[in-house]
Amino acid sequence: MYSTFRQFSRNCSNIIKNVNRLAHNEAKKADLEKRRAQMMAKGLPKLKPIPNVKDIILVSSGKGGVGKSTTAVNLAAAMKVEFPEKNVGLLDADVFGPSVPLMMNLDDTPILNDKNLMEPLVNYGVKCMSMGFLMSENAALIWRGLMVMQALERLMRQVEWGPTDYLIVDTPPGTGDTHLTLLQNLPITGAILVTTPQSASIQVTRRGGVMFEKMKIPIIGIVENMSSIKCPACRSNIQLFGNGVDDLAEEFETQILQHIPLEKEINSSSDKGVPIIIGKPNCNEAIVYKKLAQQVKEFVENKPK
């Protein structure tokens, strides 16, 4: 009887010891996590606004060739057409494949002002900056990591943007160094995801969306590009691919801002350096970009303070 009691009391004391040890371990773990978070926060660059720039809008997608640059260029030009009193900037953050020089028909080299800052080049009333203005076509091909970040730093900070209401940022494909540098350095008002309706594009765009969610960047919405073509005979819209973009919008609790058709003229006008919104401001496609500009303005006006 006595030995049973001793065994019981030993077991109880072991249980208490284990519970105490567990509680101690948990407290230690929580303390470690807290210190880790503090260290990480210290290591990250602080968000620093660009002087005089009010709202920064990213145009992004996981995939290349889906129409990010076309959307960014037409959106920037449409913002200026729709709201001429506003100052609009366009930053081409695609260091490896800048598109803004071609699409905005700009090929000068920016001049340095007396503050040693570069003056953006201007066309269609939009102030533009791109790595393409600063170096020959293939010079950045073998850059990586630090060099890309230094180039971006130059494009972000060593430019005299002047008073700018909307700075539209065209980004490269993927979720790599460029995105992290932009997201960790700049206070971004919101991001637009551009995707085509095929699963391969949607899948990669989803990763872009997850990155924005993780970095707490609001997603303004999705642009479904090349979503349909017009039948040459009857001019009705033919949907080429499925409705996967609807699911993507639902997943991120956001909206499809616009469906932009696959239209020869969108491509040929970009290639000529006259965005369709400038060359044919009243055609259906231009109207879609104008609506997109309205939506972005509304988003900015209603952004959480």
Ligand SMILES: Nc1ncnc2c1ncn2[C@@H]1O[C@H](COP(=O)(O)OP(=O)(O)O)[C@@H](O)[C@H]1O
């Ligand atoms: N809606 C569209 N209709 C026709 N061509 C388009 C459309 N959107 C983009 N393009 C063309 O597709 C190509 C890739 O577009 P781009 O904007 O450079 O893509 P990204 O910046 O995503 O790599 C370009 O030649 C562009 O003119």
Ligand SMILES: [Mg+2]
């Ligand atoms: Mg591009």
